[in-house]
Amino acid sequence: MSAFGLVAKRGVSPKIIRPSFNLLTNDGYSAASSFLQGHNTNITRLLSSQPHNPKVPKVATWEPASEDQLPPPAQIPADLVDKLERLALVDFRTKQGLACLEKAIRFADQLHVVDTSSVEPMDSVLEDRALNLRADAVTEGGCAEELLQLSKNTIEEYFVAPPGNIPLPTKEERASMLKHSEL
């Protein structure tokens, strides 16, 4: 994500480089690599008040991994797409959505190039810190009014939510729902 990551800065000029998923190269690579290789690699920091740190290269030095270093491209069966949609509650079953997903996976596949044998995965940057323990004394709470004000819908000090968990319609039902909405 961060390779694309020039977040919009103030006073921005048309020089913003945005990820463009419509740019397909024939080897299936994400757009950025070819974009950065061939095009403007002059990434400058706009409106910065500090001098350029010599440790940061002036020009991007990152090179994409070659196709032979990567595992075979992941196939995403329809069941998996359905499961992902259910977990994330996001509809992405369109051609565009699926292509985006495939490219994202391909981009992440580059991690396989790194040799992680005998290296424990890190799941928290706090792993070397001691976990702070709290004494069992009441220090918070009693702010019902404040919290309820944050909600659009309340009834007598309760938050109001839609009924239960409306189960997601089945694959077929949703496909037809999408079809209808696209019309």
Added chain:
Amino acid sequence: MNKQISSILYTKASCVIRRLSTSSSRCRSQPQPRAESAPQQLVGVVGLEIHAQINSNTKLFSGSSVRFTAPPNSLVSFFDASLPGTLPVLNKRCVDAAVMTGLALSCTINRMSLFDRKHYFYADLPAGYQITQQRRPIAVDGTLTYCFLGGKKRSQVIRKTVNIKQIQLEQDSGKSLHDDLRSQTLIDLNRAGVGLMELVMEPDMSCGEEAAAAVRELQLILQALGTCQGNMSEGQLRVDANVSVHKPGEPLGIRAEVKNINSVRYLARAIDYEIQRQIDILQRGGTVQNETRAYDSKSGFMPEPNLPPLIVYEDNASLPTGIDACQAVVVETIRKVLPELPSVKRDRLVQTYGILPEHSFTLVNEDGLVDYFEAVLKVTKMGPRKVIGWVIKELLGHLKQQDMSVSQSPISPSALAELLELQETGHISSSVAGQVFQEMWKSSGKTALQIVQELDLGLVSDTAQLHSICQKVVDSNPDEVNAIRNGNKKVLNKLMGLVQKETKGRADPVLVRAILQEKTLLKSDC
């Protein structure tokens, strides 16, 4: 109890297989399949997932209060409401509670354990995830030993064990009140973030009775430890049962979950119902449907990035230098303050008072009964084995009849002790004592002595009076007297009964028997 009809089956090899009742190896509550079905019987397999609310002042990761009843959303901190910018801070009391519970259940305490996020969508889970310990929980590999009264007369203490896979710390969710009329759900987050210990038990049980006994024992243990108050009706102890059936030796069948149970009694019935339901389906040739929800499929887990690993130290010697005492959880320290567990208590009562194991079991199983029993013993000269009879048969019997707890008993320990004294010192007979007990139960506050005096129930030991009554009975029952003289000693009891009727049960039975024997034998001498 189903009486098994022993049936004889002939296999192709024409050897005879005799199928007998195996109620000792299987729960009696399971019905026996018909003789025509396959030689192997379907048995139930029950695994329990128990959520125990930790008895602490504040929640697991925030400083808001833990209380059962409070105005909605009044016990909610910004973190509990999952407002952005808030972070979890672990409550030491919850860690101590989990370690103590793990030790009481003979678990291995993991020196290092980790926290994870379990993601799922539900309105009472404001963050969209629950912080739990799926990868490396705080305690693993324990055992729970439980007992129940079985055998023909339910007087045999049957002991079983169930393995505990793990104990993990996790957050509770808020409460949803469903308003189907207006198609909405009302959310109260008071419970959101309260610390839970999830205990996962291996599927070592085979029926509702075993599961109920295991839960009851766990309840007693947690209450003794003080780590959970174990009140099922208030949701402090929540049990989910995974039930399946299979033929022994074959792979396990499809599991179905039994949830939302708020009493131990109902748990047993619900599980047995489910076992029977599945057996019926399979015997009809159908298959059991698995109705688990999407989020049960073990996905949606990720490590909790805001919490470093939880380190627990074995003893004071292994503490890193300079560490603050209130930042260190030391297993040895907790082990030292473990209170007496129910199983130890039962054995101690048997040793100390010489009562039977099944009586000890009943004593410990009933809240407050041990204290009652010991309070009576302090004040009376009657031996413990006689007292236990009174406490279990009379007191507990009456309490159960009216669905009352020991604390609601209209007869206090001292009042009962007074009654027992009257019997021990010969002021009243044992049958009268039972009568007085009933009176005391009905008119709470009246002492035994008062009732005996009011109803004139004192033992009649006046020999002259007894002699004349006995004479009267002997004179008016010549046939019986003859039977006695001819060797039928048992008829004497009938005469005794008649005498007692005359004296309204107030005659000293020992004296009456002696007098009657004398009189009946005298006659034969003439």
